[in-house]
Amino acid sequence: MVPAEDIRKAYPFHTLFFDDDGLRAFKVQRSLVTKMGQQLYPKIAELVAKDRFSIVHRDHQITGKIEENKAHAIERIITDLRQGRREPDFDVEMREVKEARGGRMVERSVIADLYVEDFDPGPLFMEIKSPRPNLDVCAESKKKMLYFRALYADKNPQAYLAFPYNPFIRREDYGHGPTKKIMDLEKEVLIGEEMWDLLGGEGTYEEILSLIEEAKRKLGKCDS
Numbered sequence: 001m002v003p004a005e006d007i008r009k010a011y012p013f014h015t016l017f018f019d020d021d022g023l024r025a026f027k028v029q030r031s032l033v034t035k036m037g038q039q040l041y042p043k044i045a046e047l048v049a050k051d052r053f054s055i056v057h058r059d060h061q062i063t064g065k066i067e068e069n070k071a072h073a074i075e076r077i078i079t080d081l082r083q084g085r086r087e088p089d090f091d092v093e094m095r096e097v098k099e100a101r102g103g104r105m106v107e108r109s110v111i112a113d114l115y116v117e118d119f120d121p122g123p124l125f126m127e128i129k130s131p132r133p134n135l136d137v138c139a140e141s142k143k144k145m146l147y148f149r150a151l152y153a154d155k156n157p158q159a160y161l162a163f164p165y166n167p168f169i170r171r172e173d174y175g176h177g178p179t180k181k182i183m184d185l186e187k188e189v190l191i192g193e194e195m196w197d198l199l200g201g202e203g204t205y206e207e208i209l210s211l212i213e214e215a216k217r218k219l220g221k222c223d224s
Contacts, residue, residue, distance in 0.1 A: 046114060048204060062125070066106065074143060078146075114128060125152075125159040131166060133161075
């Protein structure tokens with residue numbers, strides 16, 4: 001049996017709603033995870049980012065034009081990754097898209113779960129998902145990230161698939177197959193603490209955990 005302490009660390013946000021026994025049961029329930037991923041985490045991320053940056057948006061649409069051959073390169077990369085014809089490699093993929101030139105200009109549009117325009121070193125595009133996304137979600141996130149980088153190629157764009165928590169506890173133990181099949185884990189994925197500290201600065205994740213514990217105590221007093 002997984003120790004309660006490890007479960008609390010793996011699912012810190014869920015401790016607001018579940019005791020240790022509830023967390024163990026929750027590990028096999030995923031509907032709430034999806035709703036939290038769609039609503040709760042992006043909102044918290046927005047609040048955290050706004051404390052540090054000035055231009056922050058949720059569900060932000062980005063539209064622009066790129067050369068048609070760049071679009072073809074992106075679609076080909078996604079197809080090859082899905083079908084297992086290649087391994088994810090951020091540097092190789094970026095070079096392929098950069099070197100793909102020619103064709104008419106085509107319009108493409110992507111929506112960021114979180115967008116930070118004044119992020120340093122360049123505009124930040126973040127896909128915020130629960131840490132066990134299926135293959136379709138991974139592929140769609142990757143495609144959006146590649147298009148964003150192509151659209152903002154002259155602005156040193158930053159794009160990540162971000163997981164608000166790590167059910168595997170340690171980064172080196174993260175082993176979800178669809179993510180590993182599509183994403184370069186080292187250069188395209190933020191896991192747990194990495195996501196929150198990138199947005200709010202070092203120590204942000206620990207501060208969030210402290211706030212969760214404080215909220216739990218207050219909720220407990222309200223119930224008593």
